[in-house]
Amino acid sequence: MADSTAVVIGAMLVAPLLGPIMALGIALLGGRGQSFVAPAFALIEGGCSAAVLDAH
Structure with missing residues:
Protein backbone atom coordinates (compact mmCIF):
# COMPACT_ATOMS: atom_id res chain seq x y z
CA MET A 1 0.00 0.00 0.00
CA ALA A 2 2.86 2.42 0.70
CA ASP A 3 4.22 2.01 -2.82
CA SER A 4 0.93 2.55 -4.63
CA THR A 5 0.80 5.24 -7.28
CA ALA A 6 -2.01 7.14 -5.58
CA VAL A 7 -0.04 7.45 -2.33
CA VAL A 8 3.05 8.72 -4.12
CA ILE A 9 1.11 11.29 -6.18
CA GLY A 10 -0.85 12.43 -3.12
CA ALA A 11 2.36 12.91 -1.16
CA MET A 12 3.87 14.92 -4.00
CA LEU A 13 0.84 17.22 -4.00
CA VAL A 14 0.65 17.67 -0.22
CA ALA A 15 4.37 17.98 0.61
CA PRO A 16 4.86 21.54 -0.76
CA LEU A 17 1.81 22.69 1.21
CA LEU A 18 3.10 21.50 4.60
CA GLY A 19 4.93 24.77 5.30
CA PRO A 20 1.86 26.99 4.82
CA ILE A 21 -0.29 24.49 6.75
CA MET A 22 2.07 24.62 9.72
CA ALA A 23 2.33 28.44 9.58
CA LEU A 24 -1.44 28.71 9.43
CA GLY A 25 -1.82 26.46 12.44
CA ILE A 26 0.75 28.41 14.43
CA ALA A 27 -0.94 31.71 13.53
CA LEU A 28 -4.35 30.37 14.55
CA LEU A 29 -3.13 28.90 17.83
CA GLY A 30 -1.02 31.94 18.66
CA GLY A 31 -3.89 34.35 18.10
CA GLU A 45 -2.56 29.53 -4.16
CA GLY A 46 -0.87 26.15 -3.80
CA GLY A 47 -4.17 24.29 -3.74
CA CYS A 48 -5.39 26.07 -6.86
CA SER A 49 -2.17 25.44 -8.76
CA ALA A 50 -2.22 21.79 -7.74
CA ALA A 51 -5.79 21.47 -8.98
CA VAL A 52 -4.96 23.20 -12.27
CA LEU A 53 -1.86 21.12 -12.86
CA ASP A 54 -3.71 17.92 -11.94
CA ALA A 55 -6.55 18.73 -14.35
CA HIS A 56 -4.12 19.39 -17.19
Whole structure:
Protein backbone atom coordinates (compact mmCIF):
# COMPACT_ATOMS: atom_id res chain seq x y z
CA MET A 1 0.00 0.00 0.00
CA ALA A 2 2.86 2.42 0.70
CA ASP A 3 4.22 2.01 -2.82
CA SER A 4 0.93 2.55 -4.63
CA THR A 5 0.80 5.24 -7.28
CA ALA A 6 -2.01 7.14 -5.58
CA VAL A 7 -0.04 7.45 -2.33
CA VAL A 8 3.05 8.72 -4.12
CA ILE A 9 1.11 11.29 -6.18
CA GLY A 10 -0.85 12.43 -3.12
CA ALA A 11 2.36 12.91 -1.16
CA MET A 12 3.87 14.92 -4.00
CA LEU A 13 0.84 17.22 -4.00
CA VAL A 14 0.65 17.67 -0.22
CA ALA A 15 4.37 17.98 0.61
CA PRO A 16 4.86 21.54 -0.76
CA LEU A 17 1.81 22.69 1.21
CA LEU A 18 3.10 21.50 4.60
CA GLY A 19 4.93 24.77 5.30
CA PRO A 20 1.86 26.99 4.82
CA ILE A 21 -0.29 24.49 6.75
CA MET A 22 2.07 24.62 9.72
CA ALA A 23 2.33 28.44 9.58
CA LEU A 24 -1.44 28.71 9.43
CA GLY A 25 -1.82 26.46 12.44
CA ILE A 26 0.75 28.41 14.43
CA ALA A 27 -0.94 31.71 13.53
CA LEU A 28 -4.35 30.37 14.55
CA LEU A 29 -3.13 28.90 17.83
CA GLY A 30 -1.02 31.94 18.66
CA GLY A 31 -3.89 34.35 18.10
CA ARG A 32 -1.97 36.46 15.62
CA GLY A 33 -4.49 37.73 13.10
CA GLN A 34 -1.99 39.44 10.82
CA SER A 35 0.20 36.34 10.62
CA PHE A 36 -2.81 34.45 9.32
CA VAL A 37 -3.05 36.17 5.93
CA ALA A 38 0.22 35.16 4.23
CA PRO A 39 0.03 31.39 4.94
CA ALA A 40 -3.68 31.32 4.07
CA PHE A 41 -2.94 32.97 0.72
CA ALA A 42 -0.03 30.58 0.07
CA LEU A 43 -2.21 27.60 0.93
CA ILE A 44 -5.02 28.75 -1.38
CA GLU A 45 -2.56 29.53 -4.16
CA GLY A 46 -0.87 26.15 -3.80
CA GLY A 47 -4.17 24.29 -3.74
CA CYS A 48 -5.39 26.07 -6.86
CA SER A 49 -2.17 25.44 -8.76
CA ALA A 50 -2.22 21.79 -7.74
CA ALA A 51 -5.79 21.47 -8.98
CA VAL A 52 -4.96 23.20 -12.27
CA LEU A 53 -1.86 21.12 -12.86
CA ASP A 54 -3.71 17.92 -11.94
CA ALA A 55 -6.55 18.73 -14.35
CA HIS A 56 -4.12 19.39 -17.19
